[in-house]
Structures are given as C-alpha cells and as structure tokens.
Amino acid sequence: MCGIVGYVGGQQAYPIIVKGLHRLEYRGYDSAGIAITTDKQLNIYKQAGKVSDLEDFVKDKNVKGNIGIGHTRWATHGVPNQLNAHPHKSGDSNLALIHNGIIENYDSLKKALIKRGHVFESETDTEVLVHLIEEIKKNEKVNLFEAVRLALNEVIGAYAILVIDKENNEEIIAARKGSPLVIGIGKGEYFVASDATPIVEYTRNVVYLEDEQIARINKKEALEIKTISNIIKTPYIDELELSLEAIEKEGFEHFMLKEIFEQPKCILDTMRGRINAKTGEITLGGILDYEKKILNAERIIIVACGTSWHAGLIGEYLFEDLARISVEVEYASEFRYRNPIITEKDVVLAISQSGETADTMAALELAKQKGATILGICNVVGSSIPRLTDAGSYTHAGPEIGVASTKAFTTQVVVLTLMALRIAKEKGTLTNTEYRQIITELELIPKKVEKVLELDDLIKEIAAEFKDATNFLYLGRGYNFPVALEGALKLKEISYIHAEGYPAAEMKHGPIALIDEHMPIVVLATRKGNYEKVVSNIQEVKARGGRLIAIVTEGDKTVKELADYCIEIPACFEELMPLLSIIPLQLLSYHIAVMRNCNVDQPRNLAKSVTVE
Ligand code: G6P
Numbered sequence: 125m126c127g128i129v130g131y132v133g134g135q136q137a138y139p140i141i142v143k144g145l146h147r148l149e150y151r152g153y154d155s156a157g158i159a160i161t162t163d164k165q166l167n168i169y170k171q172a173g174k175v176s177d178l179e180d181f182v183k184d185k186n187v188k189g190n191i192g193i194g195h196t197r198w199a200t201h202g203v204p205n206q207l208n209a210h211p212h213k214s215g216d217s218n219l220a221l222i223h224n225g226i227i228e229n230y231d232s233l234k235k236a237l238i239k240r241g242h243v244f245e246s247e248t249d250t251e252v253l254v255h256l257i258e259e260i261k262k263n264e265k266v267n268l269f270e271a272v273r274l275a276l277n278e279v280i281g282a283y284a285i286l287v288i289d290k291e292n293n294e295e296i297i298a299a300r301k302g303s304p305l306v307i308g309i310g311k312g313e314y315f316v317a318s319d320a321t322p323i324v325e326y327t328r329n330v331v332y333l334e335d336e337q338i339a340r341i342n343k344k345e346a347l348e349i350k351t352i353s354n355i356i357k358t359p360y361i362d363e364l365e366l367s368l369e370a371i372e373k374e375g376f377e378h379f380m381l382k383e384i385f386e387q388p389k390c391i392l393d394t395m396r397g398r399i400n401a402k403t404g405e406i407t408l409g410g411i412l413d414y415e416k417k418i419l420n421a422e423r424i425i426i427v428a429c430g431t432s433w434h435a436g437l438i439g440e441y442l443f444e445d446l447a448r449i450s451v452e453v454e455y456a457s458e459f460r461y462r463n464p465i466i467t468e469k470d471v472v473l474a475i476s477q478s479g480e481t482a483d484t485m486a487a488l489e490l491a492k493q494k495g496a497t498i499l500g501i502c503n504v505v506g507s508s509i510p511r512l513t514d515a516g517s518y519t520h521a522g523p524e525i526g527v528a529s530t531k532a533f534t535t536q537v538v539v540l541t542l543m544a545l546r547i548a549k550e551k552g553t554l555t556n557t558e559y560r561q562i563i564t565e566l567e568l569i570p571k572k573v574e575k576v577l578e579l580d581d582l583i584k585e586i587a588a589e590f591k592d593a594t595n596f597l598y599l600g601r602g603y604n605f606p607v608a609l610e611g612a613l614k615l616k617e618i619s620y621i622h623a624e625g626y627p628a629a630e631m632k633h634g635p636i637a638l639i640d641e642h643m644p645i646v647v648l649a650t651r652k653g654n655y656e657k658v659v660s661n662i663q664e665v666k667a668r669g670g671r672l673i674a675i676v677t678e679g680d681k682t683v684k685e686l687a688d689y690c691i692e693i694p695a696c697f698e699e700l701m702p703l704l705s706i707i708p709l710q711l712l713s714y715h716i717a718v719m720r721n722c723n724v725d726q727p728r729n730l731a732k733s734v735t736v737e
Pocket of ligand 1: 429430431432475476477478479480481484527528529730731732733734
C-alpha cells in the first residue's frame with residue numbers, strides 16, 4: 125500500500141502533490157512526506173500522522189518548486205514515526221526517493237552498504253534503495269535513470285518508486301514492479317501517482333507503467349520507458365474514463381455513506397449491457413472466450429482476501445446451487461503457501477476490488493504456473509489482476525474510497541450471480557422458467573436496495589442503542605452466512621468493536637457460551653432458505669438472555685415476537701438475498717462508528733489496497 129504522487133512542469137508542485145496525497149490517503153495514513161527541489165536545493169518535510177498533519181507542519185516552510193514527490197505511508201518496516209516517513213534521501217542528500225512496496229532483500233543490501241561506509245537514519249527498507257542508487261550513480265558514473273535501473277536489478281521485492289535529484293529540476297525517475305503507477309501526460313508537465321485519482325483533473329492522457337518498467341519523466345522531453353533489463357518500450361497512451369464527481373463526497377458526510385447509498389446505481393451499472401431485455405440472455409464479454417473452460421471445469425477455485433473473500437463464499441453457493449460446479453473458496457494468503465493441488469482442468473477465479481492485493485496476485489501467479497485457467501473479478505480498471513488474468517469481468521462500481529468495502533462487495537456478488545446464471549443456462553442445470561425468474565428478480569434488486577436504504581433512520585436508532593457494546597455476534601445460514609461474516613467484519617473494521625460472524629447452527633458449539641444480557645446478536649432471518657431453523661437458533665439465543673437485532677422479510681410475524689429490534693427488508697429469492705441483507709449491516713456499522721467518533725473512511729491500522737503480503 126502507501127500512496128505516491130509526483131509532479132514536474134511549469135506549475136507549483138506542492139498544491140498538486142498535497143491534493144493528490146489526500147486522494148490517495150485511503151492507501152495508508154500512518155505518516156506523510158514531501159520532497160521539493162528548487163534552484164538545486166532539496167527540501168524534504170515529513171510528519172507522522174495524516175496528510176493534514178503534514179500540511180500544518182509545512183505552513184511556515186519553503187515549499188516552492190516546480191518538481192516534487194509526495195508519499196502517504198502504511199507502515200511495514202519501522203514504526204510510523206517522522207524518521208521512518210518517506211521521502212528518504214541519499215547519504216549525500218542529493219537524491220530523494222518514495223516507495224510503495226517491500227524490498228525483501230533489504231537486510232543483506234543494508235549490511236553490505238554499511239560495510240562500505242553508508243550510514244542510515246531510519247529502519248526502512250526504502251532508505252537502503254536510495255543509498256544503493258546513490259552508490260551506483262557515483263561508482264558507475266551513470267545518470268540517474270541508469271543508476272535506478274541498475275539498482276533495481278539487485279532488488280528482490282515489490283516496488284513503485286519515484287526518485288528526484290536536486291541537481292536536475294526537470295526530471296523524475298519512476299519504476300514499478302508489483303505496485304501500481306500511472307503517469308499523466310500534460311502540456312510541458314507530467315503527473316505520476318499510484319492511481320489516477322490525483323491526475324484526473326489535469327489530464328486524461330495516461331500511461332500505465334508495466335511491471336519491471338522504468339520511466340524517465342522529463343518535462344521538456346517525451347516520456348521514455350525501458351525495462352529493467354534495458355529494453356526500450358514505446359509508451360502506450362490510454363484515455364482516462366474516471367470522473368471527478370466519482371471521487372468526491374458529493375454532500376455525504378463520509379465516502380463510506382456515499383458508497384452505501386450509491387449501491388442501487390452501481391448494481392445497475394454492473395448489470396448494464398449484460399442482460400438482454402428481450403431474451404434474458406446474459407453476456408459477459410470479458411469471459412466469453414473462456415466460457416467453455418468454465419463449463420468443463422472440474423472445479424472453480426476462488427481466491428481472495430477480506431470482503432472479496434466473503435463475496436467469494438457467496439459465489440460458492442451460487443455456482444454449486446445454480447450451475448452444479450464444485451467450488452473451493454480460499455484465502456489467497458493461505459492458498460499460495462500450502463502447496464495446493466491445481467490442475468489444468470481447474471479454473472482459478474480471483475476476486476479483488478483494487479486488483480492489486482499482493483496475496484491474491486501471488487495466488488493467481490501460482491495457479492498460472494500450474495496451468496490452470498485464471499480469471500478475475502475486479503473493480504479498478506487497468507489494475508494488475510486484470511492484466512495478469514486470461515480473462516475476467518469488471519464490477520463497474522466506480523472508485524471505492526472508504527476503506528471498508530461496501531459497493532465493491534455487492535457488485536462482486538452481482539457479477540458472480542451473472543456468471544453462475546450464464547453457466548447454469550449453458551449447462552442446463554436450471555430450467556428456462558427458473559432462469560427467467562431469477563433474471564427478473566435480479567433486475568428488481570436496485571429498487572429493492574433503495575427500499576432498504578429508506579430504513580436508515582431506524583437503523584440509526586438501533587445503532588444508538590448498541591453503540592457502547594464491546595462484543596457482537598452475527599448469525600446467518602445458507603446464503604446469509606457469508607453476509608453474517610461480512611457484517612461482523614464491517615463492524616470490527618470501522619468501530620473497533622469485537623464482532624464474530626458464525627453459521628447460526630454452529631453457534632451452539634462455542635459462541636453460545638458468550639451470550640448474556642449484554643451481548644447484541646444480529647440474526648439474518650429472512651424468509652425461505654433455512655428460515656424455520658434460524659427461528660430455532662433465535663430461540664436458543666433468547667433463552668440465554670441475548671439482545672436480538674433481526675433482519676427479517678417484510679411482514680414477518682414469528683421473529684418479530686422474539687427479537688428486540690427488527691429490520692424488515694423486501695422479499696426476494698434466497699440466491700439474491702445477500703444483495704439486500706448486507707445493506708442494513710453496512711448502515712449499522714457505519715452509524716455505530718460515527719457515534720463512537722471513529723474515523724469511518726480511514727480506520728486505524730487498515731489500508732484499502734494491500735500491496736504487501
Ligand atoms: C483490505 C481492505 C478490504 C479488502 C481487502 C481485499 O484489507 O481494507 O476492504 O476487502 O483488502 O482487497 P481487494 O482490493 O483485493 O478486494
């Protein structure tokens with residue numbers, strides 16, 4: 125993670141970089157720093173905390189200059205203090221470098237550099253890299269571009285880096301491997317950042333740097349790109365489709381709330397153009413060529429992390445239930461290290477909002493090596509996973525900025541539903557009538573989500589009642605079980621209340637011991653599925669004095685009599701219920717977090733995009 129921004133051109137660099145850092149703060153907010161050069165003078169300012177702390181710090185400092193780089197950090201090596209904050213400088217204080225990623229062999233490089241007389245100020249792996257570049261530049265008598273290239277040949281690990289030299293106020297050197305980097309091309313100016321959000325208001329012409337590529341970004345010259353093995357590449361200029369509104373709060377108090385309320389629209393966008401209104405035919409253009417592979421797959425292995433893993437669990441129910449294909453859902457971080465059995469007949473499907481999660485990428489790479497077909501469901505267009513996979517489908521949810529994932533989750537579930545339905549139709553595991561009924565129901569989901577969102581005031585009242593609880597239990601069965609896991613994760617992430625999600629029936633094998641009159645229990649008890657069985661589980665909770673918040677189907681009477689609070693959501697098919705039942709849980713955790721004065725959009729210790737393992 126970590127966010128990086130750079131600017132070189134005719135404008136003042138500082139305001140552009142700070143604005144960019146605010147946009148990238150979702151990637152990490154342990155510390156922030158900036159390096160600006162002017163008249164062969166290098167000014168570096170850094171501060172523990174958020175970008176706003178950096179802004180306060182530099183108020184009376186000289187930030188003048190037309191070239192600079194900035195960084196917002198999610199700490200990996202070294203505590204998040206001022207010393208470990210980026211940028212880091214070379215021993216002679218000529219070079220400044222920012223880095224997103226991990227240099228795995230930094231320890232051996234550092235020891236060797238210390239032996240050769242280098243002195244380090246921080247505990248970071250990044251500082252090692254800038255010293256290495258400095259040494260190569262001096263010893264080999266090469267320019268910065270070449271020195272960076274040679275240094276990267278000695279590095280094992282992942283990186284997106286920007287380097288500037290106070291002797292050259294016209295040039296930034298950028299390189300990437302495993303962490304994203306986008307270069308925006310303006311007139312006589314360049315912007316470079318971890319994603320396109322800091323760039324979008326200045327130019328729509330961008331170049332996505334590829335892995336192991338290094339760029340010389342000189343304001344007076346055309347962009348020059350080569351690989352770290354010294355092969356020259358012609359830059360491919362893409363046009364940005366991102367809109368400025370999509371990355372602003374538009375009147376909402378937090379990005380997370382905006383993103384929760386955007387879900388009806390996002391779900392529509394995910395389905396747009398993929399369901400033929402007349403025939404009900406589903407077309408997922410991105411995987412068309414690989415449909416046969418999926419149809420004939422012996423199993424589908426879904427790899428993901430966090431919320432995307434929960435979406436994967438719903439995918440398991442959908443593919444097995446509708447398309448009768450066996451599915452395994454794996455934490456990418458476990459899968460990649462446990463010598464999994466993968467064959468050419470397997471389809472490995474990665475789910476990732478960011479398309480950059482290091483463990484998910486590594487799991488895919490492993491599956492690729494073993495000959496499996498690799499597919500992806502991602503939100504960020506042009507990110508690393510879509511580039512790596514054989515084929516895939518975008519969720520089209522638009523930028524998700526709140527660290528706790530909401531609209532990414534529901535749109536991932538929509539894509540999984542479309543995939544499962546398409547395969548079911550091809551395989552004939554659903555009758556035509558069943559297929560058409562589910563499609564009709566799916567098309568009604570955006571309107572039904574809108575109805576659930578109307579319950580916001582009621583959910584706020586419930587939040588006020590439970591905001592001081594120290595533990596929560598979330599229970600669900602069948603399709604609602606992954607929803608219970610996701611609801612608990614949302615609460616943990618943003619309100620710091622301990623919460624566990626459990627299959628409702630499994631509760632009696634342990635968590636039931638936790639239940640007393642202080643324990644709130646959120647139960648997903650919507651109609652169909654295992655409703656009667658969930659009602660029995662509710663009775664078990666009630667008998668032990670637990671305080672019940674139930675998510676039920678409109679008109680429910682049985683659970684209403686048992687629960688302390690009921691949230692009634694519209695009826696829908698069991699297979700699609702997660703798309704509705706997750707909404708009250710997102711709102712509940714949002715309101716509890718706000719009432720506890722937590723930083724909803726940037727919860728402590730977390731980052732949106734985890735590009736380290
Ligand atoms: C981080 C984020 C989560 C996200 C997970 C996986 O932990 O904070 O919200 O679910 O990474 O990210 P991905 O981008 O792969 O979906």
